[in-house]
Amino acid sequence: MTAVITVQDLTKRFGSERALDGVDFEVGRGDIFGLLGPSGSGKTTTMKILTGEVEISGGTAEVLGFTDRDFGRSAYVKQLGILSDNSSLYDRLTVKDNLELFRKLYGAGRHRIQEVLEHVGLTEQRDKKVSLLSKGMKQRILICKAILHRPEVLFLDEPTSALDPVTTERIHDMLLTIKGQGTTIMLTTHNMAEATVLCDHVAFLSNGRILDQGRPDNLRHSYKNNKIHVTYRTGIIKSYERSEVNKNILETALFDSNVIDIRSDYPSLGEVFKKVTGRELV
Amino acid sequence: MNAGRIMTIFEKDFKEFTRNMMLFTSILLPVLIAFMYGSMGDSQQIPSMLIFLIVGIAFSSILTSGIMTMMAEENEKNTLRGLVQSPASMMDILVGKSLVVTLMTAVSLAVSFLIMDMDMSWGAMDITGIILLGLFFLNSGIGVGLTVKSVATTSVYLLPIMLIFGFTPMIEIIIQDETHIIRQAADYLPLYQNMAIYDGEALVPMLILSLWVVLSFVYAAWSFKARMKDA
Ligand SMILES: Nc1ncnc2c1ncn2[C@@H]1O[C@H](COP(=O)(O)OP(=O)(O)O)[C@@H](O)[C@H]1O
Numbered sequence A: 001m002t003a004v005i006t007v008q009d010l011t012k013r014f015g016s017e018r019a020l021d022g023v024d025f026e027v028g029r030g031d032i033f034g035l036l037g038p039s040g041s042g043k044t045t046t047m048k049i050l051t052g053e054v055e056i057s058g059g060t061a062e063v064l065g066f067t068d069r070d071f072g073r074s075a076y077v078k079q080l081g082i083l084s085d086n087s088s089l090y091d092r093l094t095v096k097d098n099l100e101l102f103r104k105l106y107g108a109g110r111h112r113i114q115e116v117l118e119h120v121g122l123t124e125q126r127d128k129k130v131s132l133l134s135k136g137m138k139q140r141i142l143i144c145k146a147i148l149h150r151p152e153v154l155f156l157d158e159p160t161s162a163l164d165p166v167t168t169e170r171i172h173d174m175l176l177t178i179k180g181q182g183t184t185i186m187l188t189t190h191n192m193a194e195a196t197v198l199c200d201h202v203a204f205l206s207n208g209r210i211l212d213q214g215r216p217d218n219l220r221h222s223y224k225n226n227k228i229h230v231t232y233r234t235g236i237i238k239s240y241e242r243s244e245v246n247k248n249i250l251e252t253a254l255f256d257s258n259v260i261d262i263r264s265d266y267p268s269l270g271e272v273f274k275k276v277t278g279r280e281l282v
Numbered sequence B: 001m002n003a004g005r006i007m008t009i010f011e012k013d014f015k016e017f018t019r020n021m022m023l024f025t026s027i028l029l030p031v032l033i034a035f036m037y038g039s040m041g042d043s044q045q046i047p048s049m050l051i052f053l054i055v056g057i058a059f060s061s062i063l064t065s066g067i068m069t070m071m072a073e074e075n076e077k078n079t080l081r082g083l084v085q086s087p088a089s090m091m092d093i094l095v096g097k098s099l100v101v102t103l104m105t106a107v108s109l110a111v112s113f114l115i116m117d118m119d120m121s122w123g124a125m126d127i128t129g130i131i132l133l134g135l136f137f138l139n140s141g142i143g144v145g146l147t148v149k150s151v152a153t154t155s156v157y158l159l160p161i162m163l164i165f166g167f168t169p170m171i172e173i174i175i176q177d178e179t180h181i182i183r184q185a186a187d188y189l190p191l192y193q194n195m196a197i198y199d200g201e202a203l204v205p206m207l208i209l210s211l212w213v214v215l216s217f218v219y220a221a222w223s224f225k226a227r228m229k230d231a
């Protein structure tokens, strides 16, 4: 794995408060990396450090070969695609005017606006004033803005929070397409279903510390409960340790017409999170 | 600084300016006063006090207020971040916006003077003086614009700037005693230097005016530095 982002022992203090406390992770080229955690866990702070908005207090970070000393510089920041937690558009201008502004500033090709709008299915909104768009549309346009100049790395801070499920799914499709074009994406979320669908690699952040990280399926596997549950029509559930389950138990259950469900309990990513951090998300 | 990016910012802010009712109506203020004077219909020579009152109003309510409001709004709505993260530098942004407000002020003043049917045979000194005055108002607006975080707070700064530096000649109506301490102090305000230049003086008012420009520039530069540090 060639790492595009490497973060080592990152700490951030705001006065006496530790917002980040020894954070380590790597993001491989072309991967979608998800930083998961409840609000206040330090997701935005991590993003802002990597996008040059917040200075680090300790540790090191490297992105695209730039070290954290370069993070405040324009030469670095202009290479990134950024959707921050409070990014916004010019309300009085049209969608096209907004995108045209950034297209020209970044020196991207003329065709790019049409291309990105087609990409998110918003070509019809092109000449609409931004103030007339729905929240979800604005968010999609902001992502368009972030990818106009084909950045190698895209930082998205809670790209789908407070959006309806349909828009959320559209954005997921969009992100998978962007990933398909070779872009490395780092996103934050407190939506576990989102992380499961999108991420190649996730890290669980809680109170400024990463408690575990890995591929979602590996994490689920390593935190699985070795139990088999047999549910009867009467509502009774019999649970067996996997080690004690034998062919006999299983076959009996399988042919028992009173049994309505047999399953192993494979935890969802949210359940793993809860086990690891002892906290619910959100 | 980069000419292409400055023009891109200019284009965008030109559109924003013309679609922002508050900013756009500021252009009308000097025109309205000129119109009122014009309809009084006397054919005498226009008093220099009136000319420079209109200049002061135009400069403070369009140049200063315009750039201040535009910067404050970008801060408030958090669009400035997006610009700064792009290849545009803060300088590109400031120059692009300054060009917009300068153009709007020039148009407003030209229309006002046309309405008043003013004889525009200004000498090199008068024009230099007006340019210096413009720089003073622009720097002040930039200085405040880089500091304030919301449009609402701009008025805290704008009101005194307008009253003291924009409406300066009004003091003659409020305080008629020429020896009054405030009248004496007002003699050193920028707008009175332009009036003195218009009335034929040159060296001293030009020096005082230049001093005001230097002061305003230092203030703008200080704001700029402070802003870049926490950016
Ligand atoms: N500018 C700041 N000044 C002081 N404390 C801050 C600042 N930004 C964030 N924090 C604190 O750092 C912690 C992490 O915040 P944040 O990174 O925004 O979390 P998240 O994005 O996961 O919700 C919180 O306790 C928050 O109060």
Ligand SMILES: [Mg+2]
Pocket: A043, A044, A045, A085, A157
């Ligand atoms: Mg956050």
